[in-house]
Amino acid sequence: MTDDDLRALFQEQADPPNPLTPDQIRARAASADAPPGHGLALVAAAILLSGAMIAVALWTSAEPNLRARGPTEHGEVTLSWVVEGAAAPRLASPDIGPGERVIFRIGATAPGYLCLFEESPSGFVRVIPASGAWRVEPGEHTPRLDGALAAFVSDLGPGTRRYRAALDLSDPACGAPVATATTRLAWLAE
């Protein structure tokens, strides 16, 4: 194996998307810099934020483990899924049994490119689209292959791992997404 082979192997996988936006980084830096006198205000803000999060959680309770990020002025992305298998299709449980598979649904509020990344030991790896670009208009989207709904089964084996949908306005590889949403699925052993 030559150095060039090694370099090609190392560069085979795309880098994962940024987990935070620059605005979110600035907010964290500002809160880290806040003097002690601002503590009360931060506590109040945290209480208000907690209330808002509970309200959002109740509102989205039909889609467990849903977590959206990103500024709304650039677009939002949502991620949900349906388990398909021997039993009836279901939404409530994130446990995926042997022989079952998952159909992801990704919502976007802006035109752009969608990607779905799977958590692996080396980072989030893009699994949908497997190749090429997935250009979408605003709305709810389900991966399709040759016109048919495409289901997904992890090839990483049993374990709990996260799946992240990303919306990028210009990059088909979703290298600089304006919004992401993450869910967690548990692939059960036989």
Next chain:
Amino acid sequence: MGLPEPGPTPTDDALVTRWIAGDETAFDKLVTRHGPALHGFLKMTLGDSAAAEDAWSETWVRVVRARSRYVAQGQFRAWLFSIGRRCAKDQSRSIRRRLRLGAALEEHGARRVVTSPALRLVRSREARALDASLQGLKEEHRSVLLLTYRYDMSSEEVGQVLGLTGQQVRSRITYARRLLKESLARRGVGDDR
């Protein structure tokens, strides 16, 4: 008559200068330009998604706070990665615990689940062997390989990230590369002798 020349892409140093002068869009460009690579480096260094995200966030917070101390010598990426590596080290205790769990999951993963006929999404055998081999190396060897082969850094840049001289970097690369190739060969990759 040819096509019009595209505008020059600003260098990292130019962006930092603009950022310090108050142009926040310059910071946005730096995050867009280097964020995914930093994230990938931290993830492969740490082998843990949650820890990598935490280290990534902390790195950029430290960059925001330390930006006025950056010396513009064309090495912003190396400076950024050196901060990232320090943040990663700060997390090492919880990561070791999680790595053990990750290794256990990988062992179970040897028995592959049958993929849906509707969509076959199989990662290459070579990429998975690289994942496993890298996780079996010491962090100091993993980092030098990642910076050199994945992120195409020069020995000087790698030295700045890792706090080593150029000679030390070259020596470490030689040793780490041998360990990696041996590990890959045991997994049936690149062993074409």
